[in-house]
Amino acid sequence: GFVWESPWGPSVPGLTEVMRSHSLLQVAAYQWFVSVSCALAFPIVCPTARYLELRYEELIAKPEDHIRHIQQFLGDQYDSEGVLERVNIMAGGYTWRELMSPEELSDVEAIAGHTLRLLGYQ
Template sequence: MADPFVLIVGAERSGTTVLRGMLDCHSELAVLYESHVVTELDAAFVRRDDGTLNVDAFAKAFIEHRWFKRWELSENEVVTGLRAADPIFYADAIRSLFALYARLRGKRLYGDKSPSYIFRMTHIAERFPEARFVHLVRDGRDAARSLQQAPWGPDDFAGAVRYWRDWLEAGLRAGHRLGPQRYMESRYERLVAEPEETLSEICEFLGLNYESRMLGFHRRADEVLRHERPRYHEHLAEPLRGDIRDWRRDLDDGDLRTFERLAGEVNRSLGYQGGVGR
């Protein structure tokens, strides 16, 4: 198998930041935190009339991208690195950037945790044959409540359920088309309860050896939090816990009826049981 381009996807508030922290602790793998560039820089203005890449235009667009700071690269490193790589096509330029990011961290493999890629998975897969998608799923009742409570989330619980459902179903559809060689699903609850076994399975899917150092992700939480608003990831600096959120405690019967009506069937298809009767 060719070296994988690791892409972590999932509905927001499903634990993807935790998984990213774990995989980024692997000695061979550097995983960016929500770069979004794989799809957002794919625009006509970075190409010449013959379809080849305009390297200088691409470098300028990348440096001006809203999340450029997350790469912790200097403008000179970007321009020099891209000119040295001399990519002909867009996908080659993206590979060059991620390879530079990994190399500067002493690693040979790279990845990106950008949940929104879930809507462009088949497109990304076509452009990057080496892409491997890890779709982290979470009980929708917990994810929806967490979304509702986020400052940027829907104001009402029904809106949060629809939001979660739409993201989830987009990932499931794309995963079905991609097949098990390029796509795997993993449950957040199992990652918390059985981290070694779950990470071992994910590593096997990616062609990596499991490393126990991944369990120490919380000791490096500051690397993510310095670019983010810490209150959105307040538990990232703690060892894994399974009691942070529990829909049995957090949702009333009205919420549960709403969830059942809008997303109960798809939630059960993931193996999550229970309902209005708790």
């Protein structure tokens, strides 16, 4: 099995405890759940802050439109060709669900199912 040496990824509350008793997939699902929950709460907690929500699937579907939107949001003027090339490389053409067993899907559902449905994932 996988041996944890130190926490990785987003630093989320309770991560060390979760790492002691859960699989790598469950830890990743927990990190995703906490990170996305915080991102969804941000505009409520900090209503005057500038905030741009970007969904991976939307970026992959229309990279030029979303890169342009990000540039406008940031007020930056830079060549987006390198960014677009990276986005196109990242677009794998599969969904994460296709890579998991029914048991793994059940683990993810138990941890992050409500948030996945809230965001429109099925």
